[in-house]
Amino acid sequence: MTRYGVTEDVDLVVIACLWWGSLHRTPIRVVLVRDLDETRPYTLALASTDLSTSDEHLVDRYASRWSME
Template identity: 70%
Template sequence: MAATAAWRRTRVTGYGVTGTVDLAVITCLWWGSLHRTPTRVVLVRDLNETKPYTLALATTDLTSTGEQIVARYASHWSIEQSIKDGKQLLGAGDAHNRLPAAVERTTPLGLANLTVLVLWYDQAGHPDTDLNSRRHQAPWYRRKRHASIEDMITAFRRARITDVTAAQDTPSLFTEPTPTSHATVA
């Protein structure tokens, strides 16, 4: 398909960057999956790429331009990454619910917890310190520029453990203080 496509040079935006690529848009039928539903295949090729195409997208959207379809695809990455992080790192979706209302609430609550974590990190986290620590622990992350959800979870756990430990060391109003010296009274 890429060999016979009509390619044109255009600018597309993806992942916050606008760049020039070769683009081909082909309207066809994808018989095995969609039978008689018209489908558009959008092929993207980076200018310095030797492969026939870099990215292939299929859609039933026949009205958007190829550039819009590529931008829409790129904008979904952060959503997909959030769902993956919520499931793999926070356990969203692992509950064994059976009642319809519980099923409908569990995953959104898990993803809301992810939002709370990111907001907490924005207010209380230390990204520079965490990134330096991560780069030291994992040398393959030398070019890492942003804190990941895993880094945020680690920072939250560290802060929570520190807070709990500090709370245990704080004397309560209802406990006797422990004597600091063993001086005897004559």
């Protein structure tokens, strides 16, 4: 996966679920990313209502946006 201009291997888990509450019953994806050298359960957690974009592209989109903000 490429993040912040660096390509590296990571663990990636995607969970499909419903956001209950303020978004009523909206389907979302939760994407958990963990760097292989980390002992924490995850390095990055994302929640997205975009169900059609690939998981890798969602992480890349987040990383490119975060670097600008």
